[in-house]
Structure formats: structure tokens, C-alpha cells
Amino acid sequence: MVGVQGAEQVKKRVRAVLTAPHLAAFLPAIMIMAFWNGGENLMVLVAILFPGLLAIGGALTRPKPTRGVANDEITGLPRRPKLLEQLDRGFASDADFEKSCFVLEIDDIQKLSAQLGEESIRQVLRTIADRVKATLRETDLMCALNTGRFGISIDKRQRADLEATLQLAARLQAAVSEPISVDQTRVLLSSCVGFALPSRSPEATGEALLAAAESALGVAVLAGPGSIRAFSNGMAARVGRSEHNRDELSRALDAGEIRPWFQPQVSVKTGRVSGCEALVRWQHPTMGLIAPGAFLPAISKAGLMERLGEVVLFGALSALQDWDRQGLEIPAVAINISAEELNNPNLSEKIKWELDRFDMRPNRLVVEILENVIAQTEDDVARHNINALADLGCKIDLDDFGTGNASIASIARFNVHRIKIDRSFVTHIDTDTDQQNMISAILTIADQLDVGTVAEGVETHGEHTKLVALGCDHAQGYSIAKPMPAQTFLDWVKAHEPKLLSSEAVPRLA
Template sequence: MARNAVGRLETWQSRLASVLDGPGWLLVLPALTLGIYVTAGEAGLTAFCLTLPVLYLCLGRRLRSAASDKKKKNVLDRAAFADAVADHLSRARAETRHAVTYVLALDSFEALSDRYGQAAADTVIRRTGERLLAVLRNADAVAQLGDTRFGVCTGPVEHLDLETCIQLAARLQTAIEEPVAVDGINVYVSASIGFCQLSRAPGSGPEDWMRGALIALREAQNRGPSAIRAFSDQMRIAIETRDEIREDVARALEAGEIRPWFQPQISTDTGEITGFEALARWHHPRRGILLPQDFLPAIEGAGLLDRLTEVIMYHTFAALKAWDGAGLNVPQVGVNFTGAELRNPKLNEKVKWELDRFDLSPERLAVEVLETVVAGITDDVIARNLNALGAMGCRIDLDDFGTGHAAITAIRRLSVSRIKIDRSFVMKADRDPEQQRMISAILTMAERLEVETLAEGVETVGEHVLLAQLGCDHVQGYGIGRPMPFDQTIDWVKRHAAKLEDTPRIMDGKRH
């Protein structure tokens, strides 16, 4: 009984202290005084005036403690923040409540420092911490985790769903992205944010909780400035996969796990095979077949693009020799070259050496280069390499045409043999008149420039028929044949040839 009475007294003191604390009390005091005088007269007012100082005296320590707690609210260092995260985690679990950690990183901060100076950068960092404190509650912890990173850990609350977490992240972002005045100049910054709800943390400890937020931040930074990302198990698996791939890619190249698959290209006139495109695939021992988008960034980051080209060329030329040996007519194979590879001053010599090694003539190789690489080209090394390869006899294919705004003069200057119309123009072209007009314009231009055309991404019979009617020379896509490993190509070529033999043709008005 006594314990309950003490508890109720403490609760009453706490509530009364919260009423008497802060400027709001000063607003209601005049009205309260007048009300007491009207209802209780002069005696009541006298009693109130005598009681009020006693209340302040009794509650003074609590009020001073509350004021002191507010003054203590500041930006923590890394160690203090780790303690706060651990404390919030244990309290949230003990009380069956929810919490979330955020990690925020200022975008392009090095450029800001270079432009405005270190003093301005320091001001931005300080103001960022102050703004985060202003947006958050006293129960929330804020810390500076590095030169450009801040951490936030919310105190436990009863309800905290994903949408609420995203809304709070947006509030933090808005506060940070307000301009900072430095010497009369407004400096603007943006922030990427990753967060992890306690209920979704990748482990049970505070370090795991923070790790989830850091993983989400990494994904947000990959998505561009001002991105917000929430941690999920799928995100963790994807990032761990990318890290593993980055570490494993050099070994895979040397072990022969990365090699080309081949997608057929056929003539719209005769239906015969006019070539293949070599597309890199990684035969991963545990993850199965990986597509280029899964491992090309890792290869580029490791500086192994040149080695990848060597590997793909080797297997491509070996395939050409094997098809020749089997008596199959495969005129050429296209190999993709990136802008970085085309800047290699020794590229021409390397290609010539590989062709000689397999005793192949240069016209068996089609050098595929993205239109975006050619558009507005100013790099003399790329121009020299493409022209040298063309002069040698290699075909030059301009890939994904229609996406990079390549000038007609560039097409002529670089000895382009064929333009490959991007799949975005081909999709549903048999049903979309606007698509048809775009394709017709490209084909007319190609005819005037005397270059061949190939349509990519052909998936239906209707698209194939339309492209043939419009005058496109070659087609490629799932509707013709999917990319396949070399050991499936020989049977595919034989089946395709047999199908052509069984198909009646109309020539010179006669059926053959």
C-alpha cells in the first residue's frame, strides 16, 4: 500500500512538473489567477499565491533536472552512440517496443569542401548535427560517425511501421538539405540515408542492428544522391553476393568459368544464319549462370576489362574454327568492346594477333561498339582504333542505335558497317504506328549511308515480318533464338538449316 502511494505521488509530481516546466506555463498563469479570484475571491487568490512558491520549491529539483537533461542533448561521439544503441535495444526488447537506427551520409562532400573551403565544410557538418537534434526527440540519440556520416537511434516507441520510418527519414533529409549560410553564401548539401528497424536487424546484437543500417546506406549511395533505403535480408544477400563476386572474378577469368554464349542473327531475305553475337556468361560453381550485369561492374572495378575481352575473343575464335570444322556456315561473330577497351592503344595489334593465332580472316569478327561511345566522340585513340580495325577488314557494328544520338558524320568517319537498331524501337512495332515510323526513318538513313541494319530484341513473328517488309537486313532476339552455350550451337544451326529446306520459297513468281 505504502509503495503504491509513493508511486502515485511520484507520478503526480512528474505530471505537475511537466505542467510547470517551460514557457507554456507563463501563458496560462494570468488566466488561472483571474479565474481563482473570480471563483474564490481574495482569500483564494492569497492561498494560491502562497502555495505556488511551495510547489516550485518542492519540485525545483525535478525541474532543474529536466532542464539539465535538455542541456545535455548534444551530438554524441562514436563510442557514446554505441552505448546508446545498446541501451535502446535492450529497453525496446524489455518493453516489447520498437526502434530504428539511421545512418546518414552527406553526398559529394569532398566536392563541396574543394569548392567552398574546409571552414565552410566544418560549418555544414556542425549545422547538420544541430538540425538533426532539432528534428528529433530528447529520447533519440544523434552521433557523428565520421567526417560526413551521422547516426540516429530512436528511443523505444509502441508503434513504428515501415512507412513511419520512411517519413522520419524524409524529415531528416529535409532538415539537412536546407541551405547553410556561410559568409553570406548559401551552401546546399544532400544526404543519402539507410535505416534498419530493430525487428528486421540481421542479428541480435547492437552491432548487427547498426550493420543493417550501414548496408542500407551503401545501397542508397549506389542509387544516387538523396536516396533512402530500408534494410532487408534480400539487400544483405545481394550485397554479400556482389562482394563475393568482386573477390572471385579474377580467378573465374583464369579458370575458364567466364566464356561466351552465342545468340543467332539471321537474314530477313533468305532466313539463313548471318552470324552470332558473343555474350559473356559466368558459369559460377555455386550460383549457376550469372549475366553480365551481375559481374561486369566487378570486372571493371578490378581493372580486368582487357582480360575479359581476351577471354571472350579466344573462345569466340575457337568457336568459329569449330563451326568451320563441322562444315557449318557462320560468316561472323560480334564481340562487344567497351569505351575503355577501345582506348587501349595496342588493341589493333591484340586483335590481329588473335586472328592470326586461329588463322581467321578479319571479316569474321564484328567489333560491336555502343552508340553512346561513338556519339560526340572526341577521343582520337578510339577513332584510330576503330578505323584501323575497319581497314584491317573487321566489321564495325554500332550497337543500341537510337539511344546515343550519334551524328551521321561520326558513322561515316568511323567506317561503320552496320547499325543495330535498339530493342526499344522494335518492341510492339507490329502494332504501334509510331514505332514503325521511327524504324522506317532509321532504315532510310542507313540505306542512304550504305550501311546494313540489324534489329535487336525481336520476340514475335509479327515483329519479324514487319521488319522484313520495311527492309531491315538482319534480325536478332528471343523470337529467333536465345543465347546458348557453344555446345548447343551446332545442333541449333543444323535444325535451322533443315527448317529452311522444308520451307517453300517464292522466287521469280514460282514456288520452289
């Protein structure tokens, strides 16, 4: 399997060379050299052979068509699974390029379908698909997500800034807006675009990146026809077509299908496990593992966020208690508290009751609150809950630091224990001086306020090493370990600890 992948990588690189526009610039020089060395006959021979060799090379290195993936019957485009596969590839450690995700939707597609009729709308969709695809590079991918909605994976070949990405989104919209003639009728269309950059993805997965782009699209649609929006951390991941209803979600919560998984946090200096974060996952009996972006918005819409919080808290404390019994030293477990939970006047009492129930010291429970929630918290109930939990002895982590509008005064006002540095600041910190300067500034603020720091979304060993040099306290991310069930987490920690040469050694990450 590795050999096949290696061969494909070689083919891809050879094809990139053969199809590069500047290759044609060498042809005149080759012809002159042929004439000098062999006269007119050799020059004619080279003129015949050179284009032929290029054609043969291009044919031999052409990517093989994907089998077994049913394409959209109207446009002929691949469907969602192919897009997820491509986006996932961008997060691989050996990927040539990262992937940005765009989701484009024709405005008022349902109304347009009713006006034009089935056959005409099919013609419109085929035309749009052909036009948009023509604006893309050969290595980019366009897929059909739903009627009138398209997902696009773009190779992020350079450190494209927001302006360049917006220009690309505008070009996609321009391809849609060109008039289309259908049965002697001139049809004018507009479209909305949502996009997500890999550095902004909630998780390093294609599913999370696509969910983020669909979330941005949802905001764009609300803003009005022809809008473009980028994903930001304050947006909730958008629910896809298979939205789950309240009864199904309630059953899953009661049956234990929705439960916390655990992602380790380690000291960047010693590599020892300093805690973990409880991240919710849904093990569906027929659909398999469902990522949070595909069901959390539905839970919020159904008014079940507090019930979910109870499930996660119970699961987190149960796991911590079980690890204690087996002699595993996990200092603390972190849970996320939603805005809905903070507005419950009984929240602090509920958490205190659960801690007493498990005979757990409060300082072993870390409560993570999003920075934008704290920034918008003027409600007396929410403020009371945060301060009551801190007074109880629970540790308060300020999540996604740097993406919201929380002031430095808020950190002191809410007795914040640590700040979690958002993944967007950590990405490429080992190679980007601007990122390094930003992290250094955040670490300086934290040091002056005497609060700890956790860098989340650490995806590479280079990023981890740079965080050590800059003086960050803790790290969390896929370069250390992915979220995992409680028993798997237990096994991972038991295997991880012996790898450390000493408590002062730089970690050998798993």
C-alpha cells in the same frame, strides 16, 4: 502443370471482374429488375444474396499464399527471389501485363540507424513498408531488397509515358516523406527512386530489369537526396550486395568459368543464320549461372575489362574455328569492345595477332562499339583503333543505335558496316505506329548511307513480321533464340536450318 496455370489465369480474370469498381453500378439495376419480376420479396432476397455471392467469389479466387519463400523479418515483405519471379512473369508470352520495376531507398539509412537505434529503425521500416504498399494496387508487388531498400513490380496496364511513371515515383516518395513518430520523436525522411521500364531492360529477364532499376537508383543517389532517375542504355548495370572481388574474378577468368555464349542473328527475309553475337556469362561453381549485370560492373571496377575482352575474343574465335571443322556455315561472330579496350594503343595489333593465330579472315569478326562510345570518342587512340580494325577487314557494328548522340557523320567517319537498332525502338513495333515510323526513319537513314541494319531485342513473332515488311536486314532476340554455349549453339543451328522451306522463305522461328 499447364492445367494448373490455366486455372490460375481463369481465377485471376474472374477476380478482376468481381473486384472491379464499376460492378457496384449494376446493383441498382439488378434490384429494380428483381422488384419488377418478383415483387418486394424477391428484391429483398437478391439484396441478401448478391453481396454474399460476391464475397464467396472473391474468397474462391483469392491468390494462394506463396510458400517456401522466407519473408523479411522486419517488414514481413517478400525478398528478392519473389520480385525476380514476378518481373520474369511480365516477360512471358502469355503475360496479361508487362512489369515495370522501381527500386526505392531511404536516404542516409545507415546514419539514421545509428541515430535511432535498432528497435526504432525497425519501427520506421515497418511504417514505410506499410505506407508504400498502401499506394500500390493488389496486383503490384513490394519486396525488401536490403535494409532501407525496396523493390517494386508494377503492372504496366497501359502505354504509360515517362511523365506518368515519374508521377508514380513521386507518389512513392510522398508516402515515405510523411512524418513518423518514434518514441515521441518526429522523424522526417526522404528517398531516392530508380526505375526501369520493360522496353529498356537490357535483356528480357527479371534479373536484368531489376539490375537496370538498381543502376538507375545508383545514379539517383549520386545526384542527391530525393532524386528520381530512369534507366537508360548508357548506364552500367548495378552490382548487387554480393559484389565479387578482384581475386575471385581473376580466378574465374583464368579458369574458364567466364566465357562467351552465342546468340544467333538471322536474315529477316530468309531466316538463315547470318551470324551471332558473343555475350559473356559466368558459370560459377557454387552459385550457378550468373547474368552479366551481376558481375560486369565489378570487372570494370577491378580493371579487368581488357582481360575479359581477351577471354571473349579467344572464346569467339575458338568457337568459330570449331564450327568450321564440323561443317557449320556461320558467316561471322560479333564481339563487344569496351571503352577501356579502345584506349589501348595495341588493341588492333592484338586482334590481328589472334586472327592470324586462328587463321581466320578478318571479315568474319564483327566489332560492336556502343553508339555513346563513338559519340564521345575524341581520343586519337580510340579513333585509330576503330579505323585500323576497319582497314584490317573487320566489320564495325554501331550498337544501341538511337540511344546515344552519334551523328550521321560519325557513321561515315568510322566506316560503320551495320547499325544495331536498339530494343526500345523494336518493342511493340507490330502495334505501335510511332515505333513503326521511328524504325522506318532509321532504315531510310541506313539505306541512304549504304549500311546494313540489325534489330536487336526482337521478342515476338509479330515484331519480326513487321521488321520484314519494313525492310530491316537482320534480327536478333529471344523470339529467335536466347544466348547459349558454343555446343548448344551448334546443335540449335543444325536443327534450325532444315526448318526453312527455302532460302527465300519467311522463317519459322524456333
